[in-house]
Amino acid sequence: MTNLDRRSLLKGGAAVTAGAAIAGGPLAGFLAGPAVAGAGRGPRNLLRDVPDLRDGVVRLALPEGFQYRSFQQSRRPPTPPNVVLDDGSYLPGRHDGMAAFDGPGRRLVTLVRNHEENGSALGGSFGAARTPTYDTSALGGTSTVHVTHRGEVEFSYASLSGTQMNCSGGRMPWGSWITCEETVNGYDVADDFTRGTAAPPTTYVQNARLQKNHGFIFEVPVRGGATATPITHAGRFPHESVAWDPRGGALYLSEDNFAFPSGFYKYVPPKHPRRAGRLLDGGRLYMLKIVGTENADLAVHMADGTRFRVEWVEIDEPSFDFGRPAPGSAPSRTNDEALQFVSGQGLARGAAKFSRLEGTVYDRGWIYFTSTQGGVAPGPTQPDTVAGFGRGWGQIWGYHPGSKTLHMLFESPSQDVLDFPDNVTTSARGTLVVCEDGANFNFLRGLTRRGELFDIAQNKIDTQLNDEFAGSTFSPDGRTLFVNIQSTVGLSLAIWGPWDRIDV
Structure with missing residues (x-):
């Protein structure tokens, strides 16, 4: 499928819904209402094959004017x-x-x-x-x-x-x-x-x-x-990523519990890291709960802009050790039991259920995070073709600690629009840069504060068509986007070009 075909599909994507915006916040564009619904979902930022400056091999497709070099390729x-x-x-x-x-x-x-x-x-x-x-x-x-x-x-x-x-x-x-x-x-x-x-x-x-x-x-x-x-008090569970809120002084943590419901957590350390010089153990761990709803299932389809009030339930036993088995004996617990030990405590207190939470990032008072398989396209034709907890193609969430509100920013209506969002970062202007972890030559995607979704890069390594983008991060001055392609043959890449021209 060409980039133009992908962009035409976006025109019929999930619309941005009205309401729920907090004045002046970075979500104002995402949730500003029908006036921007579908804005920018046309054929822009068309990508072209670009040779790697390291050796001339084409590994990425990029917009006009962009270049890249890969480095530190490694095998297993x-x-x-x-x-x-x-x-x-x-x-x-x-x-x-x-x-x-x-x-x-x-x-x-x-x-x-x-x-x-x-x-x-x-x-x-x-x-x-x-x-x-x-x-x-x-x-x-x-x-x-x-x-x-x-x-x-x-x-x-x-x-x-x-x-x-x-x-x-x-x-x-x-x-x-x-x-x-x-x-x-x-x-x-x-x-x-x-x-x-x-x-x-x-x-x-x-x-x-x-x-x-x-x-x-x-x-x-x-x-x-x-x-x-x-940091044992931050929990023993399948951690994916973390983001620090400098205003509230908490560390927010995502869980990618593939076959089971995942939780969204916060860890409150016993002393502020800037005073301690590091992140200290011994704090308290909490799991997100939707006010008024026990075990809210947030992996299902919902309209972009849906907002929830949030509270937090404490995890009494964030870490565990079932003991080393006697020589010749099998462990007393299965891996599946251990995977649910921490989240099970939160669910027992009404915590919310997500599907495979992955990348998190803090930006201007907000915590953004992705749900890789969240959402289900409405209608009877949605195929149950993905394993794990969650049948959708992905959601992007925003949590505002100041108001304790959770916002569903964007839900992918199909694999062709956004395929399993994973790692995420933000640019200097607040555009989310999202790594895909799906199939068929994954993309780096941009989601602007106006609710526009567009292509930044595509993996063109033909022997690694299902390999995910990961680790997207801008240099501190914003000039270079560094990113990894994870695979049996892993490698890192530096990408640079006229970011302002493509709204990144």
Whole structure:
């Protein structure tokens, strides 16, 4: 399908509905009413194939005037001939969430990047000896890279190792990346659904190999000094991403609990991180509830602009350890039971149910987050062709902590309009940049404050047509958009061009 065909489909997409806007807020454009319904959903920002400045291979389609360079391509497992980082470690694959910070010197940007590796192996993780390591039998973690605005790598190293399924996370304004484990694997629970599917056999997920329990968040300071110590009171559940609200002083967390209802959480630390110098453990964890509705199902179809009043229910036991089984014995709990341990506490108190919450980002008083399979296109023809909890093609939500209101901003009416939104970031002008995690050559999409949805980039790697975009993040000066393509062959890309011309 051409870009023009995709744009023509958007003309019949879900309309922006009236009401529910808060005066002066960034949602005013999204929810301003019929005057902007469908605005800009025509054939604009047509994309063209553009060769990679690294080697001339076409990997992306971009608007006129844009260029890019890929860097640090890596295969699985993390062994030769993979990239060797400057600390001597091998770069893992499955590049995922990422954040950009001011680098050393004006010409460099520092990226902290996740690697969503889910394997286990006796004897060690990918990191070098100097890397802070949580569990020597887990293969995930983060890498840090100093790179120019044009994607030229200057220096890189493993910044955290020994974690699992580092999916996304969040950039903290005090100079840290919070990385999230999207799993509850550990010695105390049975193997997860990926058991026996990896290759070679040494990287199968075998929880009996693990030295620690997983499913936590970790802080990785951009200037080094990660402690490899989990923030256990922020919960043990399949974390996806986090966003910090500097006004309210809470960390908002999304859950991607694939086969079960997911929750939206907030963690209130015992001391403000700017005073403590870091995010402290020992705080309180809460789960979102819709006022007046027990267990509101927010994965169903609803009109754009639907608004809810919100309250929060506390999670009494945010972390858990079922104990290491006796030698030769199986764990007492299944992985599915562990996946629902934390959310089950919130649901018992009436918390709301979402479908697969993924990317989160804070912008101008709002927390934006995506629901990858939320929403169901109305009508009897909606096929039940997707696995997991939720049958839709995706929703984009906005939460306003000041008024404690939740807004459904955009629901995709079909796979052709928006296909499984995942990681998300915002541009300087407030446009949401959304990574697709669907099929058939995924897109980077833009959603403006006026409710316009448009293309920014398309994955054109023909051997990786189902591979997701991930980790979208702008350089601090807004000149370069860095993004990953996650796959067996993972890679990062720097994209630059006339952002103002395409409303980003």
